[in-house]
Amino acid sequence: MGDYFVNPYNFISFPKEKAKAYTDLDRHTGFIEYTVTTKTPLFIPNSSSESAFQESKKEADHKSYDFFSYQDLDPTKNYENQYFTPVIPGSEIRGVVRSVYETLTDSCMGILNSDDYPVNRKIGGFEKGTLRKNLRGELDLLDEAGTEKEKNLSKENVEKRMFYAMEAYLQQEDEEKKEKYIQYKAKFQDFKQKGGTIEIRYSYLASKESEEKILYLAPFIEEDTKKEEKPKKKKGKKTKKEKEASIHTIGELAGEFVPCEENYCPACDLFGYVGKTNELSRSSKIRFSDLYVTEEKNAEEYYLCNKKTLQILGGPRLGNVEFYLERPKGAKIWTYDYYVTDKNELRIEKGRLRGRKYYWHHRKTKLPKEVEPSNLNKTIRPVKEGISFKGKLYFEKISEKQLKQLIWILNSGTEELGLKLGGAKPLGLGSVSLKVESVEERKITVQNGRIEYKMEEQKLFPVSYEDAQFSKEVKAEFYKIAGLKSVPENIEITYPRVESQKNTEELTEGFKWFAENHSMEKQREKSEIKNRLPYILEEDFSLPYYSEKKEEEKKEKNKRK
Numbered sequence: 001m002g003d004y005f006v007n008p009y010n011f012i013s014f015p016k017e018k019a020k021a022y023t024d025l026d027r028h029t030g031f032i033e034y035t036v037t038t039k040t041p042l043f044i045p046n047s048s049s050e051s052a053f054q055e056s057k058k059e060a061d062h063k064s065y066d067f068f069s070y071q072d073l074d075p076t077k078n079y080e081n082q083y084f085t086p087v088i089p090g091s092e093i094r095g096v097v098r099s100v101y102e103t104l105t106d107s108c109m110g111i112l113n114s115d116d117y118p119v120n121r122k123i124g125g126f127e128k129g130t131l132r133k134n135l136r137g138e139l140d141l142l143d144e145a146g147t148e149k150e151k152n153l154s155k156e157n158v159e160k161r162m163f164y165a166m167e168a169y170l171q172q173e174d175e176e177k178k179e180k181y182i183q184y185k186a187k188f189q190d191f192k193q194k195g196g197t198i199e200i201r202y203s204y205l206a207s208k209e210s211e212e213k214i215l216y217l218a219p220f221i222e223e224d225t226k227k228e229e230k231p232k233k234k235k236g237k238k239t240k241k242e243k244e245a246s247i248h249t250i251g252e253l254a255g256e257f258v259p260c261e262e263n264y265c266p267a268c269d270l271f272g273y274v275g276k277t278n279e280l281s282r283s284s285k286i287r288f289s290d291l292y293v294t295e296e297k298n299a300e301e302y303y304l305c306n307k308k309t310l311q312i313l314g315g316p317r318l319g320n321v322e323f324y325l326e327r328p329k330g331a332k333i334w335t336y337d338y339y340v341t342d343k344n345e346l347r348i349e350k351g352r353l354r355g356r357k358y359y360w361h362h363r364k365t366k367l368p369k370e371v372e373p374s375n376l377n378k379t380i381r382p383v384k385e386g387i388s389f390k391g392k393l394y395f396e397k398i399s400e401k402q403l404k405q406l407i408w409i410l411n412s413g414t415e416e417l418g419l420k421l422g423g424a425k426p427l428g429l430g431s432v433s434l435k436v437e438s439v440e441e442r443k444i445t446v447q448n449g450r451i452e453y454k455m456e457e458q459k460l461f462p463v464s465y466e467d468a469q470f471s472k473e474v475k476a477e478f479y480k481i482a483g484l485k486s487v488p489e490n491i492e493i494t495y496p497r498v499e500s501q502k503n504t505e506e507l508t509e510g511f512k513w514f515a516e517n518h519s520m521e522k523q524r525e526k527s528e529i530k531n532r533l534p535y536i537l538e539e540d541f542s543l544p545y546y547s548e549k550k551e552e553e554k555k556e557k558n559k560r561k
Helices: 090-104 158-162 250-257 266-271 400-410 475-482 511-517 549-560
Strands: 004-006 009-012 028-038 063-065 119-121 127-133 139-143 148-150 167-172 180-185 197-206 214-226 238-245 286-288 291-293 331-334 338-341 346-348 356-359 378-380 388-398 431-447 450-458
Touching (some): 028 400, 090 266, 090 400, 388 400
Antiparallel strands (some): 009 356, 028 431, 119 238, 127 139, 127 197, 139 148, 167 180, 167 197, 197 214, 214 238, 286 388, 331 338, 431 450
16 A cells, blocks of 8 residues: 555535525524544634744744634744643634535535636647637637638637637737737736737647647646756746636536525525625524633643644645546546547537545644745644534524534534644644534523523434435545545555655655646647546545656666766
């Protein structure tokens, strides 16, 4: 098993359809008291200071944070070896519970960058060119040299691609030259024609049978990258890294699971939603209190260490289509807009998102010992494993079904399931176990002609997944990825690495594995993606460490010399 690793995250598949809000008429008001126990170190930042430790003074723009507490930190002061009692803010646990509730009730994804356009690296087999729109509104296709490839292209689906391009060119007539091009800069998704003829840079993919027949047009982005050589040597030349911009937004790709605007789902009904007007908005039926430590001790004893500088953790990389998209049947390469089959047939088809993102639980958390602070990473102070916090969830006028669902989530730790809370989840931080301690419900009685409200503790009965009437479609995937012991101890959970990176504490150059996984040639026929992210329920959900072929070839050549 030493030749394989497990990617830190995976996806719970979308159900066949989004559920509708429940219509139960019974109403219950009260609170649930529960505990949260850390299974791995936990970090939630106290954002009152982004320079809590010395590293922020030594390295410009390096951010360092203490754990969240009620202490208002002074950004000009240093808090080395000065500790405060940790607190888990209610807003933090609310977000996690909502995300799980959305998954288990087949609801929408409440937080989604719906208007963003995903971008992926350019696939082999494309050529650069220009899509020109003249004053008559006709679309002509020119290759990179300016030679006309096709006249009067069909406008269907082409104009939409044009107006989401990164760069546009305004064509004007000139006395000496018939055509003159002036670069016109435009923001992505925000290009508007100001008159005249417009040209958009694009990539095009021609059919195998006829290079003149254009099957696909895609705006592309060029990024300048500086490749630096070893110290004391001159900087390398600028290179161009080309990417394709999808014509579909993330919202379009998510389909009916985008945040609700009408026909509200169970999660929006319970947690509230913001409509287009105040009249169309609804407040939440539940409220989470902050959570406090259950055992009083010296503040320092709650923490793993004084501080720890983490390795660089970037945001979601949607360009890694082999992780974020389903692999179409028979596809050897695929993107958000099309795929190419193993028979080299092009299929124009909107990509299918893998589902809702979840992180695996680490059995052991091993943080790098020495990481240099930079403007790209952070220094933190995490709470250690085995610390318990207690808090309350207040509910008002919810149904018995909703109450059972909340109890199950807040008691999921009794089934050896965990949730992920706070930051640095890919490194193993944030695994927590939840347990319900008590449930009290408000009872209304009439005494001597007067209405009286009384809180009564309810007898705790075990609530099963089936009792909560959660989704049957997602159960198996959720139980596996939420299982605290689902990943064997002898398997490393890490972002993709090649063999030469296996024993390094800090992962740098994370692109190497993807470079080996993509066989991207100039000829589309030779391009392919080797491995996709395994599905949660696959028996073997690991990926291989690749050896770096290019490096091996260089070593072999040097030996021959």
